[in-house]
Amino acid sequence: MKAFDYERPSTFEDACRILHAAGGSKKVLAGGTDLIVKTRHKVMAPEGVVSLKDVPGLSDISFDPEKGLFIGPMLRLSDVETADAVKTQYPALAAAVATIGSTQVRNRATIGGNICNAAPSADSPPILMAYGASVVIGDGKNEREVLLEDFFTGPGETVLRVGEIVKQIVVPAPPQNIFAIYIKAARSALDIALVGVALLAVFDPADRVVKDLKVALAAVAPTPVRSRQMERIVIGNKLDDTIIEKAVVESCTDACSITDIRTTEGYRDTLVETHTRQALEAARSWIEKGGVL
Ligand SMILES: Cc1cc2nc3c(=O)[nH]c(=O)nc-3n(C[C@H](O)[C@H](O)[C@H](O)COP(=O)(O)OP(=O)(O)OC[C@H]3O[C@@H](n4cnc5c(N)ncnc54)[C@H](O)[C@@H]3O)c2cc1C
Incomplete structure (x- = not known):
């Protein structure tokens, strides 16, 4: 495996700045269950990775009965699966996430990584699309919200531009019945x-x-x-x-x-x-x- 730089900024703005300055040669590192595997198999060869672990707030989850569910992209799949709001308000999301890999994989992999990896076979995007979810994307200065069904452009391809990071997943409040x-x-x-x-x-x-x-x-x-x-x-x-x-x-x-x-x-x-x-x-x-x- 080719050696690569590892950076661990402590603010969202710094993470975006590093990615932007690298012009696409550095990648966001979340749980690494896709990124590291692809790098090891030489499918990807990033010059560096930018870990989001120290960026505050990216693993938060909250639910408002009127506004819906707000999930930080760094929330581990096992925490999505077991979150009270997900189990009670979006049980099909909990069930879909539970089908992903093994307990070990779900303890490491994040919901943001499952989305941003943009695999056509990924399990969380279809049910999130059915619930009408969108992603909030930031570049450190501006934000835009994109419906998940408009986020993917091809296998491994998304609307994300260089320097942009998914900072939140928003799922509307489930309607009655x-x-x-x-x-x-x-x-x-x-x-x-x-x-x-x-x-x-x-x-x-x-x-x-x-x-x-x-x-x-x-x-x-x-x-x-x-x-x-x-x-x-x-x-x-x-x-x-x-x-x-x-x-x-x-x-x-x-x-x-x-x-x-x-x-x-x-x-x-x-x-x-x-x-x-x-x-x-x-x-x-x-x-x-x-x-x-
Ligand atoms: C043994 C095994 C079994 C698996 N089984 C399944 C399965 O059954 N179903 C399934 O859907 N997946 C499966 N996967 C794939 C994988 O575990 C998931 O896609 C995982 O959710 C990726 O999350 P991560 O945190 O590890 O992402 P990473 O590997 O860290 O990142 C994945 C990609 O997303 C980018 N990225 C991550 N976070 C962000 C962000 N916030 N903003 C912008 N870009 C970002 C990274 O730069 C990278 O390109 C499996 C993987 C393994 C190794």
Whole structure:
């Protein structure tokens, strides 16, 4: 592994300044579970890394019933998974994070790293997209907020410019009467997703009509992707057999699966259809019971 500089600034502004001055040759270091592995395998060769460990506030998490959830990017995945606000208000996020790697990985890896690594197979982005999350990006002087679904531009690529760091993940307050789920298909419990399906349905308990639906898929396109065609079929309807079948038929329309070392394009599409049907059936069952277990 090529030697690289290690810097550990104590302010956000200094971290941005170092990254900006390096013109892209230095990388943010969070938990290192992607960065160090890629560097060791020579997929990346940064001249230096800038640890955010000493920057205050980046591991904070807070919840406001009106404004939503605010997560610092340096919060470890195991702390996201076990945070009271996440378990009670965003249980599908807790469940999705729990599918990532092993306990050891989740004790080191951060939520910001899982997002900024921009792997199409990453497990937290689809469910965060379904919850309508955005990221706050700072360069030490200015800030901008970008919807997560607009953040990714390709495998390992994001809208982040040189010198910019994700400083917060914002998840809107969950509306009343929702059902959310993340279903992951993988070769083993510790493997990355062959396919991931995140679904969030908002329904009217009086007539059981789905008022809003967000479905986001992992590992079937260069970036996590919304399944918009399928969403359009369901919104405004009850989840009966006919609507579920129509929706499943369209579940891959916004995907562009590929064949790679893990599986084939055809099997990925079959997995999307199977898990989409499973998610819709689970939503129907939840809605029919009036949103209680
Ligand atoms: C054995 C193993 C199993 C795994 N299994 C899974 C799995 O099942 N599902 C899954 O989704 N992932 C999996 N991963 C991938 C990895 O653990 C996650 O992507 C992890 O969340 C990355 O977080 P990190 O803190 O380690 O990021 P790092 O490796 O430190 O950083 C990742 C990238 O993000 C950038 N970055 C980090 N934070 C910021 C920030 N705040 N602003 C801007 N850029 C930033 C870094 O510069 C780097 O390019 C696995 C990894 C391993 C080693």
